[in-house]
Amino acid sequence: MEKPKMIYLNPLTVRIWHWIHAIGITTLCITGAQIRFPEYINLFGSYRAAVLVHDFTGIFVCLDWLLWFFYYVFIDKSLIKLYVPNMYDLKTGIIRQMLFYGFNYFKGGPNPHHCTPDNKFNPMQKGAYLMIMLTLVPIILLSGLLLLLITQKWMVFLGGVKIVIGLHFLVACCFAAFLFVHMYLATLGHTFWAHIITMITGWEEEVEDH
Amino acid sequence: MVLKAKFLIICIFGFMMLMAGIGINSSSAMETDDCLECHGDLSNFDEGDERLYVDGTRFASTKHAEDGCGSCHSVTDDHPDDGLKPEKESCDMCHEDTIDELSKGLHAGNAECTDCHNPHADRGLKSPGESCGMCHEEAVEEYLNSPHAANAVCSDCHSPHTVMSYLDTSGFEKNKQCNSCHEGAGHSEWLLRNKLHMQATTCISCHTDSKGIVITMYIEKRDDIKPDKEGEIDLATYQDLTQLVGDKGVQSLIDTNGDGSITTAELKKFNTNSKYKSVGLWGLLSTKTASHSYGIFKDRRDCSFCHAAGPKAMQTCYVAFPNQDGTYSRVPVEEGAVLDPLFATSDFYMVGSTRNDILSIVGLLIIAGGLGAACLHGTFRILTRKNRRKH
Numbered sequence: 001m002e003k004p005k006m007i008y009l010n011p012l013t014v015r016i017w018h019w020i021h022a023i024g025i026t027t028l029c030i031t032g033a034q035i036r037f038p039e040y041i042n043l044f045g046s047y048r049a050a051v052l053v054h055d056f057t058g059i060f061v062c063l064d065w066l067l068w069f070f071y072y073v074f075i076d077k078s079l080i081k082l083y084v085p086n087m088y089d090l091k092t093g094i095i096r097q098m099l100f101y102g103f104n105y106f107k108g109g110p111n112p113h114h115c116t117p118d119n120k121f122n123p124m125q126k127g128a129y130l131m132i133m134l135t136l137v138p139i140i141l142l143s144g145l146l147l148l149l150i151t152q153k154w155m156v157f158l159g160g161v162k163i164v165i166g167l168h169f170l171v172a173c174c175f176a177a178f179l180f181v182h183m184y185l186a187t188l189g190h191t192f193w194a195h196i197i198t199m200i201t202g203w204e205e206e207v208e209d210h
Numbered sequence: 211m212v213l214k215a216k217f218l219i220i221c222i223f224g225f226m227m228l229m230a231g232i233g234i235n236s237s238s239a240m241e242t243d244d245c246l247e248c249h250g251d252l253s254n255f256d257e258g259d260e261r262l263y264v265d266g267t268r269f270a271s272t273k274h275a276e277d278g279c280g281s282c283h284s285v286t287d288d289h290p291d292d293g294l295k296p297e298k299e300s301c302d303m304c305h306e307d308t309i310d311e312l313s314k315g316l317h318a319g320n321a322e323c324t325d326c327h328n329p330h331a332d333r334g335l336k337s338p339g340e341s342c343g344m345c346h347e348e349a350v351e352e353y354l355n356s357p358h359a360a361n362a363v364c365s366d367c368h369s370p371h372t373v374m375s376y377l378d379t380s381g382f383e384k385n386k387q388c389n390s391c392h393e394g395a396g397h398s399e400w401l402l403r404n405k406l407h408m409q410a411t412t413c414i415s416c417h418t419d420s421k422g423i424v425i426t427m428y429i430e431k432r433d434d435i436k437p438d439k440e441g442e443i444d445l446a447t448y449q450d451l452t453q454l455v456g457d458k459g460v461q462s463l464i465d466t467n468g469d470g471s472i473t474t475a476e477l478k479k480f481n482t483n484s485k486y487k488s489v490g491l492w493g494l495l496s497t498k499t500a501s502h503s504y505g506i507f508k509d510r511r512d513c514s515f516c517h518a519a520g521p522k523a524m525q526t527c528y529v530a531f532p533n534q535d536g537t538y539s540r541v542p543v544e545e546g547a548v549l550d551p552l553f554a555t556s557d558f559y560m561v562g563s564t565r566n567d568i569l570s571i572v573g574l575l576i577i578a579g580g581l582g583a584a585c586l587h588g589t590f591r592i593l594t595r596k597n598r599r600k601h
Binding site: 035036037038039046047048051052101105106107108161162165166169170172173174176177178179180181183184185188 | 574
């Protein structure tokens with residue numbers, strides 16, 4: 001039997017970054033839910049424990065985001081190439097990908113996007129990750145830091161602390177929603193575990209379309 | 211003849227002066243020992259007249275003993291047979307400043323010196339039950355049942371000579387009273403953001419079972435906040451605010467229409483007025499009424515005691531304006547102003563206070579959208595799995 005062709009898609013730095021982010025965001029969502037609704041959710045024993053875990057995890061995720069940013073901008077220098085949709089993506093790529101997920105996937109049609117180390121994300125992923133990593137993550141991390149270091153006058157220019165906390169909450173809800181979608185889409189590889197294994201080992205089996 | 215008449219007048223005047231002098235002497239002729247002969251023996255007094263008894267030993271060690279009974283009480287040598295009621299004691303002869311102080315406080319007209327002090331005993335402050343308890347029976351009873359009673363009496367926290375009502379003093383002043391004994395109280399071992407909590411809460415909000423949490427906004431000076439002073443609350447005085455508003459009255463700073471209540475719009479106007487940049491509002495969690503049941507309540511260490519209540523607990527708010535005499539006057543603020551997301555009370559926030567139904571529903575819809583999309587796609591995925599097997 002012929003050995004499948006493997007491609008090295010996710011270097012160690014990317015995998016470390018990804019799993020820290022995955023665990024961090026999940027923890028932040030759960031602790032954040034307990035902080036906001038303590039009378040309904042108590043997964044961390046006490047409110048104080050939830051706040052402490054939320055604070056430390058938040059700082060950790062901030063550092064992890066910086067790792068991602070510096071890796072892709074200064075080391076791999078592939079941030080724009082990987083994350084910013086090109087003209088093809090915008091004109092046809094996104095529509096083709098949407099049609100695949102919405103119709104062709106169910107009919108058994110091939111995925112229009114083939115992963116390569118230089119083109120890891122399909123056009124929909126590019127748009128979503130660009131929005132998440134360069135807009136939503138900075139918003140939630142910065143608002144979280146402001147709330148962590150809350151002192152008078154800091155928030156006024158942003159419209160007041162209540163705007164900051166409201167924004168923090170709504171973006172957190174977006175992340176919770178993203179987690180469900182992301183985890184589900186991770187199972188849409190050529191096998192149920194294919195994408196998940198890639199994110200653990202770094203290697204992905206190249207699938208030939210017949 | 212004229213000379214004789216003049217001599218006679220002088221003699222008569224002299225005799226009258228002599229008699230008057232004897233009269234004066236006779237009223238103070240009774241010495242302390244003479245007084246104590248009767249007043250130092252409790253058995254001389256019928257039931258109900260015990261107040262006339264003076265413990266000679268305790269009196270001897272008082273400062274008042276040096277002056278003697280006659281310095282405060284005037285009686286004749288024939289006392290008590292003369293049937294005259296002795297003059298009342300007059301503390302203001304010696305304690306003028308204290309009386310002056312008292313006349314400005316709430317006790318003026320409501321309590322006499324001897325209601326609280328026993329001038330015939332060393333360290334003559336009566337016990338809380340005998341003094342304060344005469345009028346403040348409920349508060350004293352509550353206090354005496356609290357663990358705090360073993361360590362402090364009423365006057366350790368309340369100065370009876372300058373007594374002010376609960377609402378007349380700022381929450382920060384109340385906290386200062388507590389800090390005079392409990393400075394550096396160790397909350398940091400369990401309380402997160404210790405300093406912020408201490409600056410935004412009155413001690414009695416947690417350490418008594420006082421009912422009804424409200425937010426009281428105080429006006430603080432902000433123009434002199436330096437990096438090393440960040441977080442320190444420097445309240446603006448009446449004089450500071452008068453400089454800003456002139457003779458219109460300090461309340462006009464926020465209550466612009468002068469109707470005795472503050473609307474959310476008036477708060478916004480104040481917060482966004484560049485003329486008032488040097489001052490700002492600082493919110494303090496306080497209570498509607500003060501209980502004297504001091505103690506450490508375990509449920510207060512559960513953060514959700516305050517933070518789970520959500521917006522309902524945040525509805526009632528006041529702005530406390532300083533008065534010329536150093537007291538404060540609270541002006542009610544429109545219900546729910548604290549929850550206004552923008553400029554009403556932009557610096558005040560309590561975790562949980564932005565928890566409103568609309569935001570929660572929007573948040574839930576976002577999460578449900580993500581989960582629903584995954585579930586929907588997953589359902590079609592299962593239903594169409596045969597199509598993919600063909601390929």
